[in-house]
Amino acid sequence: MTENEDVLVSVRNGVGILTLNRPKAINSLNDAMVAGISEALHAWEHDASVHTVLLTGSGERGLCAGGDVVALYHSAREGGDAARKFWYDEYLLNAYIGSYPKPYVALMDGIVMGGGVGVASHGSVRIATDTTKMAMPEVGIGFIPDVGGTYLLSRAPGRLGLHAALTGAPFSGADAIAMGFADHFVPHDKLAELTESVVTDGVEKALATYAIDPPASALLEQRDWIDGCYAGDTVADILAALKAHGTEADDAAELIATRSPIALSVTLEAVRRAAKLETLEDVLQQEYRTSCASVKSHDFVEGIRAQLVDKDRNPQWSPASIAAVTPADVEAYFVPADPDLTFQEDNK
DSSP states (O other): OOOOTTEEEEEETTEEEEEEOOGGGTTOBOHHHHHHHHHHHHHHHTOTTOOEEEEEESSSSEEEOOBOHHHHHHHHHTTSHHHHHHHHHHHHHHHHHHTOSSOEEEEEOBEEETHHHHHHTTSSEEEEOTTOEEEOOGGGGTOOOOTTHHHHHTTSSTTHHHHHHHHOOOEEHHHHHHHTSOOEEOOGGGHHHHHHHHHHHOHHHHHHHHOBOOOOOHHHHTHHHHHHHTTSSSHHHHHHHHHHHOGGGHHHHHHHHHSOHHHHHHHHHHHHHHHHOOSHHHHHHHHHHHHHHHHTSHHHHHHHIIIIISOOOOOOOSSOSGGGOOHHHHHGGGSOOSSOOOOOGGGO
C-alpha cells in the first residue's frame, strides 16, 4: 500500500486500523485520504487475515470535521474540476463503506461533521460518545448536505432530519443514535479500552463490555414541536411556523435565517427526494448532482469565504432572501451531472 501520512494504515491481530491523521485540521478529508482509505479497504476486503476494520481519528478534537472546504473553495474559483473529482471519489467511498462485507467500526468521538459523517455513519458498527458533536452544517456555507447525509437525514424519526439539515446545528451522541447516525454509546474515557478490546477480544465482546445505554436524546424529546414546525411545504412556511411557535423554536428560526436561502431551499427538496430513493447509491448520485451545481453557484464560494477564508462571518447571499428563490432555481440543482456519478463494478 502507498504511504500516506494523512491517513495511517495498520493491522493488529486481524483488525485493520485506519487513523485519520490531520489533527490540526480536525482530520478534514483531502484527496489523498479518500484514496488511502479506499485502497486499504479494497485490500482488506480480499485479505482473509483481516476480519474487522476500525476507523479512528488522531488528536483530541474529533474524528473528522468534514472535507477540506478551503481546497474546494479554491477549486470552485478555478472552474470546479478538482472539487468534482474529490466528490466523485468520496461518494464512491461512502457507498463502498455502506456495503462493506466485513465489520466496519467507526469511533465517532468529538467532532464528526459533513465528510466525517460520510466515512463513519455508513459503517456497520457506529460508536458515539459523550463528547460526540455531530452535524451536517452545509447550509451555512451555501452547500447542500452530501456524503449520503440526506439518506440518513431523510430516514430519521419524524422531521428531526429536516431540523438538523436546515439549521446545520450540532447534535449529541445520544441524538445521533436516536436519529440513526450511530448504534452504540461508549463513554469517552472508556474509548481506549474499547479499542484495545476490539483488537484483542473482537467487536461483540468489546461492545458487551463497554457499551452502555445512551442518555436521553434532547432532540427526540422535542419531536412534537419539530414535527409540527417542519411540516410546511416551503422554507418560508417552516420559518413562519418556528417563529409562531416561539420558545425553544426561536433558536432554530434564528439559525435558519442566517443560512443561504438557495441552499436551504435545495436542501429541503433534497431531503424529501432522498426519502423516496431506495438505496444509498441512488441518494449519493442525487447529492453529486447538487454538489456539482453548488460548485458553480455564487453562495458556495461566498459562504466559504465568509466563514473560513476572510472569516468576516458576513456572507452576502444571492438570492438574498427565501422569497427570491424560484422553483426553477431549485430544480437546476437536480439536473444530471456531466459525467454523472455511477457505481459500476470497476469503481469497486
